[in-house]
Structure formats: C-alpha cells, structure tokens
Amino acid sequence: MISFLRQHFLVFCGFLLGLECLHAETPSVRTLELKDGLTPPELDGVLSDPCWEKAETVSAFTQVFPKEGAIPSEGTVVKFAHDGRYLYVAIRCHDREPDRITARDLQRDSFEEESFPADDHVQVALDPFGRERDGFLFAVNPLGAMTDGRIEHGGSTAKEWDGIWDARAQRDAEGWTAELRIPFSTLSFDPAKDSWGVNVQRVIRRKEEMIRWTQPSQSREGDWLDDIARIEGMSGLNQGLGIELKPYTVFRHLDEVDGEGSTELRAGFDANWLITPALTATLTVNTDFAEAEVDDRQINLTRFPLFFPEKRDFFLRDAPYFSFPYGTALMMPFFSRTIGRSAEGEPVDILVGAKFTGRAGPYTIGILDVQQDSHDGIDEKNLLVARVTRELAADHTLGAIITHGDPYSNGDNTVLGLDYQWRTSTFMGDKNFDLQAWLIGSDTTDMGTGTTFGGTFGYTNQPWYLYGIFAQIDGGFYPAMGYLARQGVREYYFVATYQWQINRGGLRTFELEVLPIIITRLDGEIETADISLPGLEWGWDSGAELSVWLSLKEEQFFEPFEIQPGVVVPVGDYKFQSVQMEYEGAPSRVIAPNMGMEIGEFLNGDIIAWNVGLEYRPSPYLHLGLSYAEQAVDLPQGEFTTRLASVNLNLAFSPRLSWNTLAQYDNESDSFGVNSRIRWTVRPGTDVYLVLNQGYVVEERNRLRRVGSEAALKAGVTWRF
Numbered sequence: 001m002i003s004f005l006r007q008h009f010l011v012f013c014g015f016l017l018g019l020e021c022l023h024a025e026t027p028s029v030r031t032l033e034l035k036d037g038l039t040p041p042e043l044d045g046v047l048s049d050p051c052w053e054k055a056e057t058v059s060a061f062t063q064v065f066p067k068e069g070a071i072p073s074e075g076t077v078v079k080f081a082h083d084g085r086y087l088y089v090a091i092r093c094h095d096r097e098p099d100r101i102t103a104r105d106l107q108r109d110s111f112e113e114e115s116f117p118a119d120d121h122v123q124v125a126l127d128p129f130g131r132e133r134d135g136f137l138f139a140v141n142p143l144g145a146m147t148d149g150r151i152e153h154g155g156s157t158a159k160e161w162d163g164i165w166d167a168r169a170q171r172d173a174e175g176w177t178a179e180l181r182i183p184f185s186t187l188s189f190d191p192a193k194d195s196w197g198v199n200v201q202r203v204i205r206r207k208e209e210m211i212r213w214t215q216p217s218q219s220r221e222g223d224w225l226d227d228i229a230r231i232e233g234m235s236g237l238n239q240g241l242g243i244e245l246k247p248y249t250v251f252r253h254l255d256e257v258d259g260e261g262s263t264e265l266r267a268g269f270d271a272n273w274l275i276t277p278a279l280t281a282t283l284t285v286n287t288d289f290a291e292a293e294v295d296d297r298q299i300n301l302t303r304f305p306l307f308f309p310e311k312r313d314f315f316l317r318d319a320p321y322f323s324f325p326y327g328t329a330l331m332m333p334f335f336s337r338t339i340g341r342s343a344e345g346e347p348v349d350i351l352v353g354a355k356f357t358g359r360a361g362p363y364t365i366g367i368l369d370v371q372q373d374s375h376d377g378i379d380e381k382n383l384l385v386a387r388v389t390r391e392l393a394a395d396h397t398l399g400a401i402i403t404h405g406d407p408y409s410n411g412d413n414t415v416l417g418l419d420y421q422w423r424t425s426t427f428m429g430d431k432n433f434d435l436q437a438w439l440i441g442s443d444t445t446d447m448g449t450g451t452t453f454g455g456t457f458g459y460t461n462q463p464w465y466l467y468g469i470f471a472q473i474d475g476g477f478y479p480a481m482g483y484l485a486r487q488g489v490r491e492y493y494f495v496a497t498y499q500w501q502i503n504r505g506g507l508r509t510f511e512l513e514v515l516p517i518i519i520t521r522l523d524g525e526i527e528t529a530d531i532s533l534p535g536l537e538w539g540w541d542s543g544a545e546l547s548v549w550l551s552l553k554e555e556q557f558f559e560p561f562e563i564q565p566g567v568v569v570p571v572g573d574y575k576f577q578s579v580q581m582e583y584e585g586a587p588s589r590v591i592a593p594n595m596g597m598e599i600g601e602f603l604n605g606d607i608i609a610w611n612v613g614l615e616y617r618p619s620p621y622l623h624l625g626l627s628y629a630e631q632a633v634d635l636p637q638g639e640f641t642t643r644l645a646s647v648n649l650n651l652a653f654s655p656r657l658s659w660n661t662l663a664q665y666d667n668e669s670d671s672f673g674v675n676s677r678i679r680w681t682v683r684p685g686t687d688v689y690l691v692l693n694q695g696y697v698v699e700e701r702n703r704l705r706r707v708g709s710e711a712a713l714k715a716g717v718t719w720r721f
Contacts, residue, residue: 027214028195028230029056032081040083043181045144045168047090055079055090058200058229062216065209066503066541068462072211074175076122078200080231084238087182091122093142093202095175102205102588103142103171106620106652107660108681109162115139115147118587118617120205122178125151125223127197128189128234129278129359131391132225134320135197136163136187142176143620144169145655149223152320157223160316163187164685164718185239185720188278188358194235199228205588208508208543219432219461226425226432241721242274246685248716250288255709270314279358279365280318287314287350289340290712291689294675297664299642301631303561304485310337314353321357321366322387324401325421325436327456328471328491330519333417333440334385334403335483339370343408349373351380362391372407379410383481395424401440406480411445413480427459434458442477450476454491462499469493475522489527492518509539513549526573529554542586552577555603564668567638569603576601591616605635623650643667656681665698672696672704685718 032055034040041049058078063070075094082088095101102120115123116139123139135151146167149157163186169178189196200213201222212222214229247269255261268286275281289312298306307329310316315336324333340350353370366387374380382405389399399419406413417440427433437455444450454471475488497513513535519528535549556573563569578600585592592615599608611629616622625648632641644666651659661676678690691712696704 026227026230027060028232029058029078029080029198030232031087031234032056032079033233033236034081034083034088040086041081041088041090041179043166043168043179045170045177045179047092047177047179051081051088052079052090055081058213061200061202061211061213063209064201064212064216064218066207066501066508068216068218072202073207073209074204076200076202076211078213080198082184082234082237084236085184085240087180087184087187089124089138089178089180089182091178091180091200091202093120093122093175093177095204098171098173098175100206101142101171101176104590104617104620105141105145105623106143106655107145107623107650107658108655109147109159115159116141116145116203116205118205118592118615119143119145120176120203122200122202123222124180125197125199125201125225125228126187126231127151127225127228128187128193130190130193130195130197132197132227133391133397134364135223135225137223138163138165138167138180138182140167140169140178140180142169142171142178143655144178150320151223151225152323158316158319158323160310160319162313162317166684183720184237184277185242185244185274188280189234189237190359191235191237191277195230195232196234197225197228198231199225205543208541208588217462220425224425237277239274239277242277243721244270244272244274244718245721246270246272246716246718248288248714250290250712250714252290252710252712257706257708276358276360279356279360282318282355282357284314284350284353284355287340287353288714289314289347290691290714291677291679291687293677294662294673294693297644297646297666299629299631299644299666299668301563301633301642303557307483307485308337310335312336312340315339318355318357318366321364322368322385322401324387324399324417325419325438325456327436327438327469328454328493330471330485330489330491331452331473331477331479332483333401333415333479334387334481335479336368337483338407338481339372339383341407342376348375348407364389378408381405381407383407385481395422397421397423403479403481406444408480409445413442413444413478415440415442415479415482417441432458432460434460440477440479442479444476444478444480447478448476450474450478450487452477463501465495465497465499467493467495472522486519486527488522490520490522492516492520506541507538508541509537511535511537511539513537525556526554527556540586543588544586545582545584547582549580550577551580551598551600563633563635564638564640564642567635567640569635569637572604574603576603578602578607585615587615590618602633603635605633605639607634608632621652623652624648625650641667667698670698671707672698682717685720687716689714 038051061076077092079090119141121141127135137149137157139147148163149159150161151157165182167180202211249267252264271283273281292312295308351371356367368385370383372381385403387401401417403415419438421436423434435457439453441451452473456469459466471491495515499511515532517530531552532549537547539545554575561569578598580598582596584594594613597610609631613627616624627646629644646664649661657680659678663674665672674694676692680688693710695708
C-alpha cells in the first residue's frame, strides 16, 4: 500500500512539475532607465560607471557547444540601460586565463558569414517588434572591433547591413569587458511595446565554446528569435525628429592608358525620414558607389551565368524588406545588382532614387523606385520594386512582390509573385520546421508571359537536418530586375544530414550526408545531376573540419558547348564521377591553412582540380590571405588548365581606420587587378574612403601592361535631427 501511494505521489509530483514547466515564465531583465540623476555611462569599455552598479544583471548562461546544456567554463554578466536616446549594454566576460583570450581582428565587418570566426566575441540579438521574425544583431570582440546585421525571416542575418552605433572593449586581469551604445534612431521598433525580444551569445574561441542566455540548443543559431528572453522597460524612447541627412562628395580620376583620362568632382546625398519609429522614407540623389568592394573573381566551366553578390551600401541597407523566400539558387525575382549596372557589368548612373520601408501593424513594406540614366543606346529608365508581407497568424506569413522595368532594354518587363511561409519552433513539441511556397509570373515585351512556382521544406534540428526544394521555371519566364540561371527546367534538391556528437580525443562531431541535386527539362530529360553519396565530415575541438565525398554527375548537352576557347564539347549525355575533399584549418590559429581537391572524371575526360589557401594573422594589425586554385581538364576535344590566384592584405590601425588591398589574377581573362581601399570612420556615420583600382593584362614573357587606373576620394557625413 505504501509503495502504491509513493508511486502515485511521484506521478502526481511529476504532473505538477510538468505544469510548472509549461507555465514557466520567459526569462527577462529590466533595463535601467537613466533618470533622477543617473548619468549615461562613458563609452570606454570600463564598467565602473555608477549606473552599472544599479542595473539588473543577467548571468544564467548555458553551454551550447561543445556540450549542449552544460555549465559554461567561464562566467558572463550582462546589463542593460537606456536614456531615451540610446540603448547601453555592458558585458563582463570572465576568463581565468586572460592571456589566452583570442582577439586578432581589429576591423569592422571584415567577414561575411559568422561573427568573428577567429576571435572571442559577444553578440546581442534584438527583436524590437517581438514578432520573432526580424530584428538586429550587434557583436564586438575584445579589441572593440564591431560587426552587425539585420535579422530576417526569424533567423537569417544579412551581415551587409551597416548600422550607426558604437562600442568599446577592454582586457583586464579578470577577462574582458565591452560596452555597446546603440541609438534608437538606428533601430525600427513599435513604440507601443514596453518589452523587446533579446538574446546574448558568447564564444570562447580557444575552446570553441559557445554559451547563450536563452535557447541554448545546437539546433538553433544565436540570431534565431523564437522564444527568446525579454528586455522590459523599453518605453519613453526618442528618435528625435527622425530626420537623417548624409551628403557626400566624390573626387574621381580615371586614367585610360590607350585613351584620354578624365577627372570628375560630383556631389550627392541620402536623406532619411522616420515617418514613425517603424516606417522610413529614403531619398538618394546622384548616388555613388566608389567605396563598394570589388567582386571576387570566378572561373566558369558551366553553360550558365555565375552569381555575384550585392556589395553597394544603398541597396544593402534595407535589403531584408525586399527579400523573397524563393528557396532555389536558379532564380531570384528581384536582385538589386541589376540596377545601376549595364549588361556587361559597367556602372550606370542613378539620377535619383526613393525607398519606403518598414512596418505598419501586421504589414512589412518595401518600395524602391529608381531613375536610371541612359546608356549604351538604352533610354533613361524608371525601375520599380515593391514587396509586402502580412502576418496571417502565429508563424504564418503571406507575401507579394512586383517589379516593373527592364534595365537592359528599351522594352518593358513586369514580374508579379505571391509566397507563403510557415515557420515554427514547436513542431513535434520543440523541433524547428519551415515550409515555403511561391508562384511568380512575368510579362516581357517581345517575349510574352511565363511562370515559375515551387516550394521548400526544412527540418533543421540535431541530430537530423533535412531540407528539400522543388521548383519549375517555364521557358518564357524572365525577371529583368532579378537573377535567372536557367529557363525551361525543373529542380529537385534534397539534403539529409545526421550528426554524431563525439567529444572525445579532440574530435567533436562526425556527420554523414546525402545530397542529390537533379535539374531536368520540362519534358523530364535530365539536364544536370549531382549526387553526393556519401558525404563524410569530421569536426575537431579546434574548429578544423575535414570533408570527403563521392560525387556522381550527369550533364546532357542539347547543343555544342565551347567550354574554353577552341575546346567544344559535342552534343551528348555525359555521366562521370569524382572524389572530392576539403579541409579548413582552425580559424583561431595564427596560421590557418585550407585546401580542396577533386580527382576523377569530367564529362568525357578527366579532371584534377585543387586549391590551397592560407590565412595568416600574426597580430590584430595584420591579416594576410593567400589563395590559389587550378583545374586541369583533359578532354578528347582538347585539354586546358584554369588558374585563379589572389592576395588579400588587410592592415588595421584601429577599429576605425583600415587599409585593405586585394590583388587577383586569372588566366581566363589573362588579366591582373588590384583594388586598394582605405576607410577612416571619423565617428559613427561619418566615413572617408580612398580607393585605388589598377588593371593590367599579361603579355608575352609574363610581362604586365597597365590598361587603366582609377582613383577616388569619397567623404560623407551623417547628421541626425
């Protein structure tokens, strides 16, 4: 009888505990409002200001890697405060071995994907609307170097976004500290909400240890906004008049060796008006992109165009408002790179442009209208894109996009698309799952109409990761202001990955992956197939990774293809296979090598391809990157070798003054180019750029002949009212 009662008592207690967990409160912290004599902290990275002694603390961090749910090896404390104009964040990162803190990056935004891949750092994710869909990411390392991004679709960060904010950091005997100062005029938010979503993540690089305040799951990234903590007391926020002016002046000198040089002095400006804290109107006049980084060179051995990402600040700033969850790499209904460029990629002047972006109730809105100058026989054109999404219910979104205009012809082109997205973190209890579907049509002068439709699903969890795509692109579909790799095809894409957590002998993870990609014509005939079976990947505690896979491929040519000058592959169905390998060294090391190799068949011949690279970071002031890639192809129709080499030298004198130089060579164009750029951030929002571009062609006996140069000096200042 006693045993019976004990058993049922334990069940009852378990039931009550379960109810308690179901009703557990979301973790929260109250931001300290700086009033009644409390002055804002001095932004120096030293947390000795009186206000920080009164602020509430966050210290309940949990390990994500290497062991999910474990106690962190080092303590972390975070505090928040605001004075109506700025949000202040103080972070204390305890470290019992301060001499081993890893910090080698001194530049802002010197990486594209992960925040500070080689350094210790902390990052703060903010969700001002509390919708778990979009927000902002701010990160800083122990040297005070900063990076930021716009979070879109609940957990994908566009690192290209460059907000106006500031931070400082200091190292001491207890570890390191950081202070962030984020103007509310940099953020979009709902003034009716007193609480925002927030999460904080720290990385201890030498241990490859990641800890997080909330959502410490390996199935989720630090920029995921689902079910994160709350920061309370976010009321009485002031964005001023909401007016931002940024005039700029550009002095440019072009020197054409085989022609006349030219000198140009031009001026322009951007103006922003915060109509509400969540809606922004932007005007740009005589837009100039002198400071934009050059493209990384690529060599194309396929029949289809290569993709180069957008790098111009005007288009990147509000890019998430125009993003379309298309899922496939074959098509984008809108791609801002088509604006302000000719079909050959040369710059075309933008006379004036206007943007209207932000949120109103359940709607997210992005409207862009640009007047592009005439060029190469094409008249002055007006180009329009509008994107609207609406929240239907929790986790469900319906969207629409329209583009009108053809930047590459005197004809017209209109694209209209609809999309639906369901994204949840409670699938089967606590699993991540997302589902997307889209339908897009186009109407083009002299080409008629065409459509594309498709869908994706994603089950992104541990240990299973599953993702699939289906898309159909009709032969008449043409998005003139978008990106299109192929027409008249269907795409089938699926990836399944299973990861084992090893955590023994320096080996952290082992993954097994299957990845089939099949692209057919509309009649079902295979055009391209690439099946990785199996893919094996090892990950070490140091951060190094090794991948090996067998690639089974098929390419069917329905017309002859000139793969290289004088080498024509005839019509036929080619089936071939190869073994591939990639190695990436630990990014936190002073010297981080990487390499890749492919050996096997290629079309109806053979290929030996390899690439090597080296990242050398002896100090925060110097970063040297070297890379070389070679593809040796032997076909019955001929043999050829492609070569691509680059040298990247980055010098950083402080987090606000840097000098980056990129030199690139490829034997397909037989040209050598150098881009050198100095950036000085006088204060947040005020930047001076000095850019030099040099172009050379390689002649006999490997002599270089200069074919042109360009020098540009650009200065811009931001005033906020």
